[in-house]
Amino acid sequence: MPRRAQRRAADENSRPRRAQRRKPAESAAGDESAARLGPPEVQEWPDGDWIVRHVPAAAATKLYRCPGCNQELRPGTAHVVVWRADAQGAEGRRHWHNACWQRRPRRPGPQARSR
């Protein structure tokens, strides 16, 4: 007798149903900004792994400076926020224009100085 199959069936019965737990998304004001960003995505680059999240225009509410072109990233501009995969916390986060981030392999890395 396949005992394993029996046990799995029992597990399923005792498991609480996920569908019944619905979070009231509208009232979770604290999570709002995080919820509006895209999911974190790990990208491999020659200088290591980076976490990239897409920031839709509606979530871009501050002025940033893009490290790729050194120009302003204006509020309401869809862009990406990136940080090193091994970084802890929000300190090393950088906001980039989408295009600048994509062009990055052709440029020197953030640490490389021209002189």
Ligand SMILES: [Zn+2]
């Ligand atoms: Zn830029």
